[in-house]
Amino acid sequence: MARDKEEDDEIGEEKEDPKCPTILFTAAEKSKWRREWRSALVVKGLGRRVSYMTLARRLNAIWARHGEVQISDMRNGCFLVRFRSQKDYEWATMGGPWLLGDTYLTVHRWFKGFNPWKTVVTSTMVWAQLPELPIEFINKEAVMKIAEWLGRPVRVDRATELGARGKYARVFVEVDLTQSLLSQFKIEGVTYLVQYEGLDDLCT
Template sequence: MDDEVDDEEEDPTCPTIPFTVAEKIRWRREWRSALVVKGLGRRVSYIPLARRLNFLWARNGEIQISDMNNGCFLVRFRSHKDYEGATMGGPWLLGDTYLTVHRWFKGFNPWKTEVTSTMVWAQLPELPIEFINKEAVMKIGEWLGKPVRVDRATELGARGKYARVCIEVNLTQPLISKFKIEGVTYLVQYEGLDDLCTDCGTYGKKAGKCHCVPAGQAM
């Protein structure tokens, strides 16, 4: 048994149910290849989500989607290859809503699980053409979050208007909204993150409504 019981505070009306380590290992085994999915900033419905994920993720085997509380869904995979593709791929969207994707962990509680990070596409408009390449854009991405990859057009240098990089960002910290190269300031546009203050980079508050803007200066 690995359940601990505090005898001093034992309540006879609230018994502690003991499970053995072997039992818990056995029951948790089937969830090891499961992902927790949740819409970023808004709730998503089961049916359109199931259709989308079956199209995107069920490449080599079936997936099972369980509707949880607090807008969370639990997705189990029969194919480990599909599981790794869903985990390492992305960012994933349903319409214009980002889907946050995280590995299941023991004791998962949808009411107590906070979304702290997600993968997003960041656009870097008006970069000089010599910086629109994989090496340069991935280096810029390191200052924005955890860079994952650039899109095909950026890698090939086939688009001169902007570069595009997929990054994993920490939503509990202000996002970088601008940067400088050789003294020139360039802006960062995070696709799909509408509730983002472009003045300080705080997610969940739009520019003009964020506390970082002094009263009377909001446009």
């Protein structure tokens, strides 16, 4: 029985070079296969390779707090980490920075089309501290606006949001490692410093 045109447009084969066919998948198929990776993280040692066994021991010790973590050894020094517990996933994503000895681990959320051969680590997520800010600027709105100059703001910590800490504000931000990290800024003519947690050994 002949298929209708709409079905052919979605999953049919195009007439092209038989030596290099285009494989088509439906949106439902791709969504189904990607679902299990939505709570996965891409981990890679910054500047050096780390061994699977060493990484597995370290991550199971610090990330598997509520459930098992599954670590897949990929190419090009990358690892994929899947979580059974959403709390563990959030902790691994937001609780860093993470170190393996003296090696900084870059941590990214998995994204569709991830290819360890073609993916180049150019950014990572990190906590930034903004010390000595006047108390009126230690609030979510002001800190997120400042953080736009540091990279891509993700969120402020709870104490900053509530204004419960007067010594510094703290914000989680994705920074571009191919660019010099912003180390200072001005508000009303006064210069303030930026401190990146766990990135002391990286050039700023």
